[in-house]
Structures are given as C-alpha cells and as structure tokens.
Amino acid sequence: MSLTPRPIGLLLIDLQRAFVDGIWRTGLPDEEVEPIKKSFETCATLLGSGLRNGVPILMTRCPFEGNDFELHDSLASVVEKNQRYVIKPSTSVMHAHGFREWVETELLQQGINTLVIGGCTTTSCVRVSAIRTQKHFASQGLHVVVDLNLCGARKRNYVKRCPSCLELYMKFGDIDSSYNRHCTCGCGGIEMISPVDKAVQCMQQENVDVKETFDWKPYLS
Numbered sequence: 001m002s003l004t005p006r007p008i009g010l011l012l013i014d015l016q017r018a019f020v021d022g023i024w025r026t027g028l029p030d031e032e033v034e035p036i037k038k039s040f041e042t043c044a045t046l047l048g049s050g051l052r053n054g055v056p057i058l059m060t061r062c063p064f065e066g067n068d069f070e071l072h073d074s075l076a077s078v079v080e081k082n083q084r085y086v087i088k089p090s091t092s093v094m095h096a097h098g099f100r101e102w103v104e105t106e107l108l109q110q111g112i113n114t115l116v117i118g119g120c121t122t123t124s125c126v127r128v129s130a131i132r133t134q135k136h137f138a139s140q141g142l143h144v145v146v147d148l149n150l151c152g153a154r155k156r157n158y159v160k161r162c163p164s165c166l167e168l169y170m171k172f173g174d175i176d177s178s179y180n181r182h183c184t185c186g187c188g189g190i191e192m193i194s195p196v197d198k199a200v201q202c203m204q205q206e207n208v209d210v211k212e213t214f215d216w217k218p219y220l221s
Contacts, residue, residue, distance in 0.1 A: 053221075124153075130146050
C-alpha cells in the first residue's frame with residue numbers, strides 16, 4: 001500500500017545562462033562553474049521526468065540583459081513556454097514581485113505547506129532566499145526544504161578551509177590560486193569547513209530542512 005506523499009511546491013532559482021556562459025562567470029575558468037552547470041542539468045532532468053500536475057512550480061530570474069537573462073540551454077526543451085517566473089532583483093526571493101502572493105495563494109491556501117528549493121547559488125541566493133522565506137512564512141506553517149542535488153556554487157566554494165582562512169575568503173575572495181585547492185595556513189587539528197558547508201549550517205540554524213537529495217519518486221507521473 002503506497003502512501004500519498006505530502007503536497008509540495010518547487011522553487012527554482014536563477015537557472016540562467018549568465019551563470020554558466022555569460023556575464024556572471026566572466027573571468028572564471030570553465031571548471032569553476034561546472035557545479036552550477038551540473039545543477040542546472042539535474043534540474044532539467046527532474047523537470048523532464050514529468051512532475052505531477054499537482055506540483056506548483058515557480059522560477060526566478062535575475063534582471064540580466066539579452067541572452068544572459070535566458071534559461072540555460074539544458075533547460076530549453078523541458079521548461080514550458082508559459083512557465084511562471086518572477087524577477088529577483090537581489091539575493092532574496094522575498095524581494096521578487098509576486099513571490100509572496102504565489103506562496104500564499106498557490107501553496108498555503110491550497111493546503112501545500114512544503115516548499116522545495118533548488119538552483120543557483122547555494123552560498124548566496126539559495127541560502128538567503130531559503131532562510132528569509134522560512135522566517136517570513138513559518139508562522140503560517142510553511143516548511144522550507146533545500147535539495148542540495150538541485151543546487152550549485154562555484155567550485156572553490158566547496159573547498160574546505162580552517163575558520164580563519166574561511167573568514168578571509170568570505171571577506172576578500174581568493175588571496176592566491178592555491179586557495180582553490182586547499183587551506184594553506186598550516187593549521188592542524190582544526191575543523192575544516194567550506195563556504196557551502198557554512199551555508200548549509202546557516203540554513204539549518206534557521207530551521208530550513210537541508211537534504212543531500214530530496215526524494216522525488218512519489219511526485220513523478
């Protein structure tokens with residue numbers, strides 16, 4: 001006997017060409033954006049697998065110009081032309097006109113209390129949007145879930161560092177190219193953490209449910 005899965009909504013953040021082929025990644029080597037590209041392809045696979053009609057989907061886009069505004073090529077054939085999206089002018093989806101109304105009318109008023117989030121990037125827009133959405137709608141019973149398998153960040157944001165090196169990186173970026181590979185300060189016996197790890201910790205501390213991979217099988221038609 002199969003159980004009916006809890007109703008969910010899906011929010012996909014900024015699956016745009018700018019982050020893989022365009023202006024945002026200018027100056028970055030291809031390997032730096034590979035995790036983002038892979039997350040876009042994973043999102044495309046999910047959408048192409050046939051989510052049930054009962055799963056409301058909303059996308060966001062940053063207000064880039066020209067081709068940078070468009071969805072990444074991997075999504076072109078699986079995203080419906082009438083797919084709803086909102087323009088996100090900052091790192092928080094809460095600043096996107098129409099998002100709050102979508103949560104209230106398409107999710108909460110329809111008895112959907114779980115919102116799954118994926119997209120770009122784990123350390124920035126996904127983190128900020130998940131935390132602020134959870135905080136704003138928690139009193140109305142919304143439960144925010146982040147599916148890390150649908151998320152991506154620059155490759156260097158997966159590099160583990162000691163707390164002092166992590167703080168320097170978060171403030172100033174890479175001081176030298178060796179920071180792309182490992183922490184170089186020579187400290188030993190100290191817990192190492194990456195910017196992605198830190199983002200996960202921050203989300204969990206704010207009651208966001210972070211999963212390595214959300215179980216999508218019950219939601220596929």
